[in-house]
Amino acid sequence: MAHAKHDHTGHHHHGASGNIKVAFFLNLGFTILEIIGGLWINSVAILSDALHDLGDSLSLGLAWYFEKVAKRGRDQQFTFGYKRFSLLAAVINSVVLLVGSFIVLSEAIPRILDPEPVNAAGMMGFALLGIVVNGAAVLRLKKGESLNEKVVRLHLMEDVLGWVAVLVGGTVLYFFDIPVIDPLLSVAITLYVLYNVVRNLRQSMKILLQATPPNMNPREVEEKLVQLPGIQSIHDLHIWTLDGTYNVLTLHAVVAPGLQVQQTEAIKKHLRQAMADMDIQHVTVEMETPEEVCSHQGQL
Known part of the structure; x- marks a missing residue:
């Protein structure tokens, strides 16, 4: 991760x-x-x-x-x-x-x-x-x-x-x-x-109760992320706020198999920047390939 x-x-x-x-x-x-x-x-x-x-x-x-x-x-x-x-x-x-x-x-x-x-x-x-x-x-x-x-x-x-x-x-x-x-x-x-x-x-x-912050829409966040280069799809996305000002995001991103280290770093850099622009300060992302079966997908 x-x-x-x-x-x-x-x-x-x-x-x-x-x-x-x-x-x-x-x-x-x-x-x-x-x-x-x-x-x-x-x-x-x-x-x-x-x-x-x-x-x-x-x-x-x-x-x-x-x-x-x-x-x-x-x-x-x-x-x-x-x-x-x-x-x-x-x-x-x-x-x-x-x-x-x-x-x-x-x-x-x-x-x-x-x-x-x-x-x-x-x-x-x-x-x-x-x-x-x-x-x-x-x-x-x-x-x-x-x-x-x-x-x-x-x-x-x-x-x-x-x-x-x-x-x-x-x-x-x-x-x-x-x-x-x-x-x-x-x-x-x-x-x-x-x-x-x-x-x-x-x-x-x-x-x-970890509700989505009122100024954010998970669907809009997901739509913005899938437009980033290298990201095929997003799932298991969660957004919450610690205190009303410090926002946290976790997600699973599906990327092409066999990416080089520099390519994955570039994807993460773009993702971090996109989320900073949407006022999300803490981002945790797990990258997966299309062949992988995600154990979390569809559970929540």
Whole structure:
């Protein structure tokens, strides 16, 4: 079996771990503060945003940890490396947020029917603080190039927008006695969190179940490969992704019998290049002649 060569090293930015660490402590400290403040102000909208921030704190903490874990590379126990551990983190994070969302909804929905008074000035103060803290974390990650930093930055931008909504709600409550705005804001924020959690959980489960990456079509991959010089047909083709960005392909290629070493190397070089153009980073190919009977063909 011939294995296509590829780069295992990857590109890790020294600043990524430090940037995520600062954003993590900013977010976690503020999350604790807003849980206390939400209970004091009696605002379920702030508690809903606290849940959102708690989820982002978990994401930041796990991203910070996995930024370091990813540098370990592969070993005898995990021959594909540690990339898939980030999926485990995503599932844990999703479960925590699902439970938290249902707790917040169970508190907010009854309040729509029976609104309670809210400290509007305190709500506005926390919203402004939330915009400043999350905005500072976004600026810290603004120049980050790693995937972790980009994903985390997106989450924090969502938080800033969430706090803008709370600020608007608090301002309305300050001037008008409409206490139902607070639980309505809470339900809206929580439903938004739930939507993203379910979407992320579905993506994580598909990756764990080794589904074909959404941006790839095995039939199109096969059609492109059989057009390469020297390849007669393709079978036993499998595509999956380790973590949503690092894609893996295995296949059996039927070639003419009696090829010279230089000819097989040329075929593999063309195949590697074609797959790199299709965003497949790890390729394993087994070459066969038409006379060979493949033990795997037709099994899957």
